[in-house]
Amino acid sequence: MSTLTVCAPLRVEARALRRGLDAAQGTDQATVVRTGYGPARAAAAAARIAAAGPQALAVAGVAGALTDDLRVGDIVIATQVTAEDSIVGATSVGCPSAPLLVGELRRAGLTARAGRIATVAHLVRHGQHAALAASGAIAVDMESAPLLAGAAGGPAVVLRAISDTPAHPIASPAIVTGGLAALRSLRAAAPVLAQWAAAAGPRQVLLASPRSFCAGVERAIEIVELALEQHGAPVYVRKQIVHNATVVAELERAGAIFVDELSEVPDGANVVFSAHGVSPEVRLEADRRGLEPIDATCPLVAKVHAEARRYAADGYLVALIGHAGHEETEGTMGEAPASMALVENPADVAALRPADPDKVAYLMQTTLAADEASAVVDAITERFPTATGPGTADICYATTNRQQAVRAIAARSDLVLVAGSAGCRLATSAGVSTRAVEAGASPIVPSVSSCPACPISATR
Ligand code: SF4
Numbered sequence: 001m002s003t004l005t006v007c008a009p010l011r012v013e014a015r016a017l018r019r020g021l022d023a024a025q026g027t028d029q030a031t032v033v034r035t036g037y038g039p040a041r042a043a044a045a046a047a048r049i050a051a052a053g054p055q056a057l058a059v060a061g062v063a064g065a066l067t068d069d070l071r072v073g074d075i076v077i078a079t080q081v082t083a084e085d086s087i088v089g090a091t092s093v094g095c096p097s098a099p100l101l102v103g104e105l106r107r108a109g110l111t112a113r114a115g116r117i118a119t120v121a122h123l124v125r126h127g128q129h130a131a132l133a134a135s136g137a138i139a140v141d142m143e144s145a146p147l148l149a150g151a152a153g154g155p156a157v158v159l160r161a162i163s164d165t166p167a168h169p170i171a172s173p174a175i176v177t178g179g180l181a182a183l184r185s186l187r188a189a190a191p192v193l194a195q196w197a198a199a200a201g202p203r204q205v206l207l208a209s210p211r212s213f214c215a216g217v218e219r220a221i222e223i224v225e226l227a228l229e230q231h232g233a234p235v236y237v238r239k240q241i242v243h244n245a246t247v248v249a250e251l252e253r254a255g256a257i258f259v260d261e262l263s264e265v266p267d268g269a270n271v272v273f274s275a276h277g278v279s280p281e282v283r284l285e286a287d288r289r290g291l292e293p294i295d296a297t298c299p300l301v302a303k304v305h306a307e308a309r310r311y312a313a314d315g316y317l318v319a320l321i322g323h324a325g326h327e328e329t330e331g332t333m334g335e336a337p338a339s340m341a342l343v344e345n346p347a348d349v350a351a352l353r354p355a356d357p358d359k360v361a362y363l364m365q366t367t368l369a370a371d372e373a374s375a376v377v378d379a380i381t382e383r384f385p386t387a388t389g390p391g392t393a394d395i396c397y398a399t400t401n402r403q404q405a406v407r408a409i410a411a412r413s414d415l416v417l418v419a420g421s422a423g424c425r426l427a428t429s430a431g432v433s434t435r436a437v438e439a440g441a442s443p444i445v446p447s448v449s450s451c452p453a454c455p456i457s458a459t460r
Pocket of ligand 1: 275301
């Protein structure tokens with residue numbers, strides 16, 4: 001863990017922070033320094049601390065709220081700290097990690113907000129709050145700006161617990177209960193500062209390999225590019241070729257038009273079918289409409305379609321293991337709708353009604369997680385011991401390899417981040433967008449799941 005210096009202006013603040021750190025595990029490299037009241041003492045303390053060189057530094061203490069929506073005991077993490085011109089040695093500093101820290105504090109059960117903090121030279125009296133709030137600050141103190149110089153270029157953060165508000169200012173009797181509430185919050189927040197220091201230190205980033213698009217999706221993208229080269233714009237593409245906003249926008253700029261259904265394609269136009277494949281009904285509609293289809297169906301998906309046709313022709317009831325509403329399952333089910341049933345989980349197996357219990361086959365969506373699919377296969381073979389199928393061989397190598405890569409790095413990581421477009425359901429469901437982190441979403445834990453919408457699987 002990285003060394004952390006916590007600057008607390010007042011003795012009671014320092015005591016609350018020490019108690020909070022002592023009660024938590026793994027905080028032995030955090031030191032609480034009492035730095036003194038007011039900007040002059042803060043500047044002197046910062047100079048002494050900075051002499052030790054760059055370090056992770058947290059300024060923590062109580063503060064006054066400038067807005068009516070903050071309550072005593074709430075925590076404010078500074079996104080920026082500004083100072084009155086008269087304060088010597090003060091710096092105006094931005095704190096980019098504020099939203100992440102707010103997320104951690106919320107997970108710890110505290111009410112926390114990110115916002116600007118103003119450092120002033122004198123106590124804020126009744127009636128002065130509005131003028132400071134007009135500058136964009138949400139809380140005010142008398143030490144943070146000069147103390148930040150103590151970081152000497154290292155990572156720094158300001159955490160303040162609200163002790164007084166515009167309705168109950170510092171000179172009112174309510175300051176006693178407000179101060180106690182703020183000290184309780186400081187104590188509870190102290191371990192989170194140690195976590196922040198650990199994250200702010202040197203980190204090793206592991207890249208999963210393989211990652212990114214599978215061969216089937218890359219092939220489909222190339223087919224769209226070739227179609228644009230050969231036929232010119234526009235080329236229509238049924239369904240998103242990949243759930244990646246950058247790739248889709250680039251293809252749109254080149255003249256591709258993405259549609260959900262063939263009804264949106266003008267008669268006689270060129271239309272690409274995506275890697276997930278389409279049902280025979282879609283192909284027939286394209287024929288009827290005089291469209292010029294270009295088939296980018298992945299060969300591995302086409303193989304599953306062929307198996308569905310073969311089993312159906314041989315009189316089998318085909319259980320397709322997959323997700324309802326996924327483009328691939330819709331396409332595969334369309335190969336023999338009268339002979340197929342979608343099975344999403346082991347419980348669905350009880351609903352299968354084969355004409356002959358000895359003629360049951362199963363197939364699966366190519367992008368499932370192997371362990372997820374195995375549980376369903378077990379349920380099918382338990383109920384129909386003669387059931388035939390590919391095991392989990394229909395799950396394509398691209399999906400399996402990515403799942404294995406994610407499992408391998410998840411076991412060696414504290415956090416797995418999925419870099420993806422906002423529209424990617426995997427990224428959204430994994431809770432990894434900045435907004436999700438801000439809102440206190442659960443950290444990612446190592447269990448592998450397949451994306452219901454695209455061929456990428458990851459840890460969440
Ligand atoms: S995930 Fe596999 S089956 Fe699906 S498109 Fe990619 S390579 Fe083809």
